[in-house]
Amino acid sequence: MTPLTETEILSHLAQDPVMARIIAETEAPKIFNDYADDVYLALLESIVSQQISVKAADAIFARFRALFPDGYPHAEALLLKTTDELRSAGLSFQKIKYLQSVAEFSLTNPIDRAHLDVMTDEEIVQYLIPIKGVGRWTVEMLLMFVLNRQDVFPIDDLVIRQRAMRAYGDQTAELSGKALYKVLHQIADNWRPYRTTACRYLWRWKPTKE
Known part of the structure; x- marks a missing residue:
C-alpha cells in the first residue's frame, strides 16, 4: 500500500x-529527528529531560555526553562511570539510576530499529517500560519522534x-x-x-x- x-x-x-x-x-508542524533513529540515545535524553526545562535539559545532556571521549555514552562506558562523575554533569541520583538502567537493558535486549520496526506500537511500549524511568508517555514520544509511527x-x-x-x-x-x-x-x-x-x-x- x-x-x-x-x-x-x-x-x-x-x-x-x-x-x-x-x-x-x-502552521504546519516541523518534524525533527535529532537522533537519526538512535533509540538508545533518545531514551537517555528523555530521562535527562524529565521534569526540567528544555534549556536545562540540553545543558545537562551536553555535559553528560562530554564525559565520554567520543561524546557518545556507550552502555559499557556509561556503567563504568562513578556516581560522582555523573553527578558532575548535573544529574540527580535518581536519574543516574535510570540512565544506568537504560544501559543495562541495552546490553541484553536489542533496541535498534531492525528489532523494533517489526513490533506493533503496543509491543514496543511493553518491551521498553520495564526499564526504570521509562513509562508509557516516554515510549509514545519515542514512537512519534524517533520511530516515526503514524498512529x-x-x-x-x-x-x-x-x-x-x-x-x-x-x-x-x-x-x-x-x-x-x-x-x-x-x-x-x-x-x-x-x-x-x-x-x-x-x-x-x-x-x-x-
Whole structure:
C-alpha cells in the first residue's frame, strides 16, 4: 500500500470539522529527528529531560555526553562511570539510576530499529517500560519522534488533553477521569490511522481567547 502524502493525510483528518479548523489555524508542524533513529540515545535524553526545562535539559545532556571521549555514552562506558562523575554533569541520583538502567537493558535486549520496526506500537511500549524511568508517555514520544509511527495518541500528555478539551469542549465539558479519557479516545478514533499528525497540530495549535 502506497503511503499517503501529507496533503492526503490532512484531507483525511479534515473530515473531522474541529480538526479541520485546527489545521487551518495552525502552521504546519516541523518534524525533527535529532537522533537519526538512535533509540538508545533518545531514551537517555528523555530521562535527562524529565521534569526540567528544555534549556536545562540540553545543558545537562551536553555535559553528560562530554564525559565520554567520543561524546557518545556507550552502555559499557556509561556503567563504568562513578556516581560522582555523573553527578558532575548535573544529574540527580535518581536519574543516574535510570540512565544506568537504560544501559543495562541495552546490553541484553536489542533496541535498534531492525528489532523494533517489526513490533506493533503496543509491543514496543511493553518491551521498553520495564526499564526504570521509562513509562508509557516516554515510549509514545519515542514512537512519534524517533520511530516515526503514524498512529500514536499520547493521551497522558497534559498539553494534548488540555488542547483536545478546549477544541472539543461541547463533548468534554465537566468530564474527568476515566469518563474523560473514554471520550478523548473516541474523538481521536476519527483521526485514525494518522493520530500522530493530529497530535502534532494539537501541540502547535494556539486557541484564540473567546
